[in-house]
Amino acid sequence: MTTTMIQEKFNHIFDSNLIEEIKKVGNIRTFKKDDIIIDINQPLNHIPLLLEGNIKILREDAEGNELLIYFLEAGETCTMSLTCCMGTTKSKIRAVAEKDSSLVMIPVLNMQKWFNNNESWRNFILESYQTRFDEMLDAIDSIAFMKMDERLYKYLINKTKLHDSKTLHIKHQDISEDLHTSRVVISRLLKQLENEHKIKLSRNKIQVL
Template sequence: MLTTLLKERFPELASDDKLIEQIADVATMATFKKDDIVIDYGDFIKSVPLVLTGLLKIIREGENEQEMLLYFLGSGESCAASFSCCLIRKRSEIRAISESESKVLMIPLEYADRWMGEFSVWREFIISMYDTRMLSLIDTIDRVAFTKLDEKLLHYLDELTRLKSSTHLSISHHEIAQDLNASRESVSRLLKRLEVNGKVKLGRNEITVIPE
């Protein structure tokens, strides 16, 4: 039952049965396969996504058309950038890509906006979401400015294993290089070093992270 799943995935909202029921009534369930685009550059966003299962990757394109990974959205999370674009009727400046099969509840803007005044738990959830994403972006900026590539790679792998609740990652060296804005050769060399040091096991388009 959707209301039960909502309470499990979004414990911050679970205390208000009326809100949970309204979300279940008005939301549309969307299922995305790996690499499906959920939100694209230039889209007018009319719904706020709530991730029930799976994982979304949020990226932004720079002036040189290179893309940078901003953050991941896992189960029980939503996208602050999409909500702000909804509210001010602004075209999307980010792209959201499904990293695995994902189920996402799409909340129509009119309800997401109205609930800010009607339900304190919804308002607190949205504010908390903005705070979390701001901290994620600050962390991303710090890593880009001050962190070496090997440390970025370790953080990236740790984050993926945490969000996917699995040490087995189906991902290519090319995908990692794109997310880290690095060359594939550099990423492959560092992954090989990690394998020699017993931190990962490499396969064809897959990586197993070995817990310490």
């Protein structure tokens, strides 16, 4: 992994001066699937820019149950970590690698400086906030207004888009944790979706038709 990827991924987003600054101050890190990138209550000194891979952003309740909030794709950043950095508070989310991922970590001081003096960075941050806000509203609407089978099918569709594949290698337990329900419920609803000819099930694999 080299700084060339920074150039390739963000050339159409940031101006050339900012890209050179990111190359100088950014710390490139790689994570394996299921690695925790940012944890709840972790002090935040850097914010992540995702170069490749996918990251899922989770919240946790008082009993330790996780709820999926949204996914990050390459070229994006986590606005919930941005908010914590701006307020110098600890992380309120858990960021987990959905698959092997590479990131460039930006020091908080640079993030704040660029917001004030670089238009391309400021526009990127504001657009990121809008995107994440829309996704969180969508997540709230799904929980409040959609039946679990509808939420599950939407979840599977979103997964196929993230992985650019109609075949998902995923366990029922992993889905149940993301959707904050039981594995038994997920297994029953997956079978229902299969009977409706929307998916095809096999061991630890789901094909979305």
